[in-house]
Amino acid sequence: MKTIIINYGAGNIQSIKFALQRLGVEAVLSNNAEEIRNADKVIFPGVGEASSAMQKLRESQLDEVIPTLQQPVLGICLGMQLMCNSSEEGNTQGLGIFDTEVVRFSPTVKVPQIGWNTIQNLKSELFEGVRENEYMYLVHSYYAKKSSEMIAESEYDIQYASALQKDNFYGVQFHPEKSSKAGSIILENFLKL
Amino acid sequence: MLTKRIIPCLDIKNGRTVKGVNFVNLRDAGDPVELAKIYADEGADELVFLDISATEERRKTLQKLVLDVAAQVDIPFTVGGGISSVEDVDRMLQAGADKVSINSAAVKRPELINELSSKFGNQCIVVAIDAKQIDGEWFVHLVGGKVPTDIKLFDWAQEVEQRGAGEILFTSMNNDGTKNGFANEALAKLSEIVNIPIIASGGAGNMQHFQDTFVDGKADAALAASVFHFKEIPIPALKHYLKNNGINVRI
Numbered sequence: 001m002k003t004i005i006i007n008y009g010a011g012n013i014q015s016i017k018f019a020l021q022r023l024g025v026e027a028v029l030s031n032n033a034e035e036i037r038n039a040d041k042v043i044f045p046g047v048g049e050a051s052s053a054m055q056k057l058r059e060s061q062l063d064e065v066i067p068t069l070q071q072p073v074l075g076i077c078l079g080m081q082l083m084c085n086s087s088e089e090g091n092t093q094g095l096g097i098f099d100t101e102v103v104r105f106s107p108t109v110k111v112p113q114i115g116w117n118t119i120q121n122l123k124s125e126l127f128e129g130v131r132e133n134e135y136m137y138l139v140h141s142y143y144a145k146k147s148s149e150m151i152a153e154s155e156y157d158i159q160y161a162s163a164l165q166k167d168n169f170y171g172v173q174f175h176p177e178k179s180s181k182a183g184s185i186i187l188e189n190f191l192k193l
Numbered sequence: 194m195l196t197k198r199i200i201p202c203l204d205i206k207n208g209r210t211v212k213g214v215n216f217v218n219l220r221d222a223g224d225p226v227e228l229a230k231i232y233a234d235e236g237a238d239e240l241v242f243l244d245i246s247a248t249e250e251r252r253k254t255l256q257k258l259v260l261d262v263a264a265q266v267d268i269p270f271t272v273g274g275g276i277s278s279v280e281d282v283d284r285m286l287q288a289g290a291d292k293v294s295i296n297s298a299a300v301k302r303p304e305l306i307n308e309l310s311s312k313f314g315n316q317c318i319v320v321a322i323d324a325k326q327i328d329g330e331w332f333v334h335l336v337g338g339k340v341p342t343d344i345k346l347f348d349w350a351q352e353v354e355q356r357g358a359g360e361i362l363f364t365s366m367n368n369d370g371t372k373n374g375f376a377n378e379a380l381a382k383l384s385e386i387v388n389i390p391i392i393a394s395g396g397a398g399n400m401q402h403f404q405d406t407f408v409d410g411k412a413d414a415a416l417a418a419s420v421f422h423f424k425e426i427p428i429p430a431l432k433h434y435l436k437n438n439g440i441n442v443r444i
Contacts, residue, residue, distance in 0.1 A: 014289035018264045048314040107388055110413065112316050112359055114390050116238055116443040117195045135196065135443040137269055139291075139316040139359075156195055178269045178291065180233065 003027040003191065004039035006066075006079075008056045012047050016076065019177035023188055033065045040071055041191060046078030050102070050142070051090025053078055067095050072193040073169050080164065080171030081142060089142050098164045098171060100147035109157040112141040117154050119162050119174065124151040126163070126170055126189050134182045136162070136174035144173065196443045197407045197435070198238035198414035199428060200392065201421040203228060205274070206246045208254040226261045232421070233268045235428040238443060240266070241294070241362075241416060244274030251275065256288050263289025271319055273362075282309055286317060294319040294362055297335045300342065300349075303356060310357025319392075320358040322349060324379070325366040331379055338366035346379065347386055354387040361387065362416065364394040372398025372420070377410035384411040392416050400426060400434045407440050 003020060005013055007029040020027045020043075027043070028035070036042055044066065046053050057063045066073065066083075075083045084094045087102035094102070105111045116135040119127075136154075143160040146153060152163035154173070164171040170190065176183035204211040209223040229240050242262070244255050259272055272285050273294030282293045299306050299320055309318050323338045324331045324346040331346035350361055363383060365376030375393045383391050390413035393406045397417035406412045420426040432442045 012286060012289070012291065014260075014263055014287060015291070018289060019267065021264065022267070047316070049311075110384075110388050110390050112389070113195060114316070114360060115195050115198050115413070139269075141316070175269075178267065180267050184267060 001025075001040045001191070002038070003041040003043065004030050004036050005043045005045060006036060006062065007031050008053070008060055008062055013045055015175075016043060016045055016177045019184060019187055020191075023184060023191065025191060031060045031062060033061065036062075036065060037069065041193070042069055042071060042073045044073060044075040044079035044083070046076065046080075046082060048078060049090060050078060050081060050087040050092040054082060054092050054094070057082070063095060067097055070168060072190060074190050075169070075171035076177070077140065077173060077175060080173055081144060083164070083169060083171050084144050087142060097169050098144070098147065098149050098166055100145050100149065100161060100164070102142045102144050104142050105157045112139055113156045114139050116179075117156060117162075117174075119152040119154055121153050122151065124163070124165050124170070125193065126151065126165070126172075126186055128189050129185050130182055136176070136179045136183065138162070138174045140173060144171075194441050196238070196441045197412070198392075199236075199403070199431060199442070200239045200241055200414055200416040201232045201237050201428070202241040202243055202394070202416050202418045204418065205242050205244045205255070205258065207248060207251075208246075208258050211245065225258060226265055229262055229266045229270070232428065233266050236432055236444065237268065237428055239268060239414070240270040242270060242272050242274075243294075244272070252281070252284070256284055259285055259288040259290050273319070273321060277305070279308055279312060282313060286313060292317045292319050292360070294321045296321040296323065299353065300333060300335060300344065303352065306353055306356035306358055310359070315357045315359035318358055319360045319362050320353040321362040321364065322346065322353070323364045323366055326376075326379070334366055338364070338369065347382065350383050350387050354389050358389060360390045360392060362392040362394055365396065368396030369394070371396055374398065374402040375406035375410055375412070375415065377406055380406060380410035380412050384413075390414065397426070400431050403431060404435060404438050404440060407435070
């Protein structure tokens with residue numbers, strides 16, 4: 001099995017690589033369209049600012065590649081946000097895989113949200129063996145609005161989508177690679193898809 | 194609901210933990226990776242590694258440590274100590290650190306905060322502030338609190354937020370090492386005047402102090418070193434204590 005972590009210069013790739021290593025999987029970093037298309041599993045990470053990350057995707061034409069992938073794809077954090085229709089951050093048009101918008105938390109709460117929050121209403125094989133209200137580590141200032149593709153939700157300021165799924169595309173706002181044992185179960189479930 | 198975080202801080206010199214630790218189950222008391230793994234297993238929410246070495250090789254040694262921690266520890270961690278440039282931060286993040294903390298370098302050249310947050314995002318930039326209360330007024334101090342400045346704490350906190358800090362790690366030099374509790378009045382004021390998370394540091398002596406800093410000090414996270422290293426406060430017991438007292442923590 002070949003697992004690719006999309007390497008487009010926006011993200012803490014090392015942590016994901018190490019988390020997969022702890023599960024016995026040696027992932028390959030790549031921004032090559034052909035290599036990504038031929039992988040069994042694709043992880044789409046992302047940390048930082050939405051419009052510049054989207055710009056980097058466009059530069060390597062990955063904005064056209066990602067939405068056409070057929071194998072299981074897991075977007076993490078900003079990766080998940082870029083898979084939505086749009087993000088308020090930098091007025092960014094997303095990949096349009098998930099039919100929802102990404103908007104900023106209101107100033108009634110501290111922004112960014114940093115720390116461990118619970119995930120509820122779990123609805124996917126991704127969460128097999130993960131209890132309701134399990135804690136996940138999150139760091140973000142923008143969130144995806146609830147939608148019919150939501151497979152987990154969390155509450156900060158309001159209820160929002162902390163995970164989404166459409167067909168072979170999965171997205172999580174939290175960092176499974178940094179979320180202790182429960183996080184590694186989610187990564188393991190993804191690798192088993 | 195977002196939980197309050199408990200953060201052990203490990204002082205590092207030449208790749209080894211500095212303060213004596215009292216873990217009987219440690220094979221090598223000076224190995225930061227082993228200690229980090231134990232804290233992660235015990236339920237620590239994050240870790241901070243503060244490098245205090247002053248050798249030529251410090252960068253390489255620290256980078257190696259960050260790689261080792263990232264490979265073996267599955268909770269987030271911050272690296273601080275002597276980080277003063279975009280290149281330093283890039284190196285640490287590439288090696289797998291989740292956040293970096295900057296202190297003196299930000300005071301000397303505040304634009305550094307802007308540069309770092311625009312390049313890496315504000316979520317990974319922690320600005321550490323050491324301050325001392327003198328005649329009722331809080332002043333920022335440098336070099337581990339030894340060198341006073343005329344910068345006022347609350348002005349500086351607002352400035353670092355505006356420049357793009359994602360979080361503030363506030364250490365009260367009046368409280369640090371006293372074991373008499375955190376500087377809750379100043380902490381609560383910080384939470385009122387800025388809208389980014391505040392990590393309380395300095396003064397932890399017992400479990401009630403953590404409770405107080407989350408309630409009275411409105412802190413989002415609490416950091417301590419010796420009470421954890423010497424097993425005076427085991428993290429699992431602390432978290433149960435907090436939960437029983439109505440504080441939302443991850444157990």
